[in-house]
Amino acid sequence: MHSLFEEQLVAEQMAAHRFIDSRINMDAEARSFFPESEIFEMGSGSYLQRLQQLKVELGVPVIASLNGVSPGGWTQHATELEQAGAEAAGARGLVLFNRFYQPDIDLEQLALSREVVLSTSAELPLRLHAMARLYNRTGMDMAASGGVHTGDDAAKAILSGATVVQLVSTVLQHGPAAFERLGGELTTRLASIGYQSLQEARGALSLDNVPDAGTWERLNYARLLHGWQSSR
Template structure:
C-alpha cells in the first residue's frame, strides 16, 4: 500500500487529505471522525474582518443610542465597550480544536485592511494555530481600480501578515488572475509558504417571484476539478510554494489527479457536507488503492508526475489543446 504520509507547510501529516474551511469546524465530533477516517489536517472556517466590524458597530449603535435617551437610561444599559465582541469566540474554538485533535489545525482569515489582517493573524498564532490560510476573496467591483492596484494591495497584505507571525502562511487564490504565474511569484516573494487553488465564489441567486437576491450555497462536483488541475500542473516546478487543491475533490481518483498534477495536499469540503465523515474514509481508501495499483510507493514519487513539467504529452495543458479540442468535437 502506498505510504500517504506527507509534509505540508513544514507540518508532518499522516495523509494528504485535509478538511477544508467549512461549517464542520463547529462540529467537534464530526472533525474527530474525519481525523479517525484519515484526515491529515483541519482548516477552520474563515474569520471575516468586515463581519466583526459590522457586529461591533451594530452593538455600539444599539447600546449607545439608548444611553442618551433620558437621564436614567444609563442605569439600564452598560457602556458598549464592556461587551465582549470580536474574534474571541473564534480564538476559543481554535484553542479547543488544538487540544482535541491530534492533527495540525490551520486558522483561516479573510480580511479587508492591512491592520485588520495582521492583528487577527497575531491573535491566531498566540491561540495555537499551526499555520494561517489567507483567503483573498476580493472581487473587483470598482471601475477605477486596475488589476495591478488590486494585486499590489493583496501582496501588501500577504507581506504584512508574513512579517508579523512566525508560523507558515498559505494563500487561497481565485482562478481569475490574468497572469497567475506572475502573481504567484509575487506571493512567494511576499513571504507566503503555500498556495490553495482555487477559491469558490459563492454568488447570489435571483428570486424572480420576490424580485430580490437570495443566498444559496451550491456544493461542488468533480466537474470543477480540471480548473484546479490546470493551475497546479502549470505552476508545479515553477514555484517554491507548496500547493493545495481545493474544489471538486469527491473521490479518491479526484485526489490522485490533484497529487499527480503537483499538489502536496488536497482539501475536501463538499463531499463531507454531503456525506459526512464517511466520505473522508471512502476517499482515503480509494486514494491509497489507486496509487498502490499505479505502483507508487509514496506521495513523493507520484507528485507532479503529470504536471506540465513532467507529463509525456505536456502540451495538452497549453493553449494548442484548446483548438484541437474544439475541432475534435462531434
C-alpha cells in the same frame, strides 16, 4: 476551520455598538443600565478560542481560514490566528481556489436567490491546471479546494502537484465517514497505477514532469476547439 470574514466581524461590532451606545443616554440614569460596549467581547474571540481548543484536542495540524478585505484587517487578524496556534498563518501555502459568491436570480419572485450550491467533481479541472503549472515554482505547499469527492479526484490533485486536498461538500453530503472512504480509495488508486506513497506521486504529472507539457498550456485549448467534432 471555517472561514473568518473580516467584513462580518466589522458588521457585528458596529451593530453591537449602535445597539448599546444609542441607549446610553436615553434618560438621566441610563448610563447605569448599560455598561460601556468596550467591555463586551466582539469579533474573532470565539473563533480564536475554538482554534486553541482544537490545537489541544487534535493530533493533526489546524489550519485557520481568513478572508480579509483591507490591508490592516489581513495583518491584524492573521497575527491573532498565528498567536492562537494556527499552522498556516503567513504565506506558506496556497489554496486553489476559493469559490466565488454566485447568487442566482429567481425569475418567479424577481429576486436574488442565495442558496448554497455544493461542488461536484466537474469543478476539479480548473484546480488541476493551476496546480500543475505552479508546482515547484512558488516554494509553497498547495491545497486543492473544490471538486474533490472521490479517491480518483484526490489522486488527480496529488499527481498535479497538490500537497493536500480539502473536503467540504462531500463531507456535508455523506458525513465524517467520507474521510475514511476517500482515504481508502486514494490509497487503492495510487497503488493500482504504481505509486506506493503520496510523496512519490506528488507532481508526477505537473507541467515539468508530464511527457507533453503542451497539454497543460493554453495553446492546447485552441487545438481542442479546432479539433472538436459533434457526436451527433
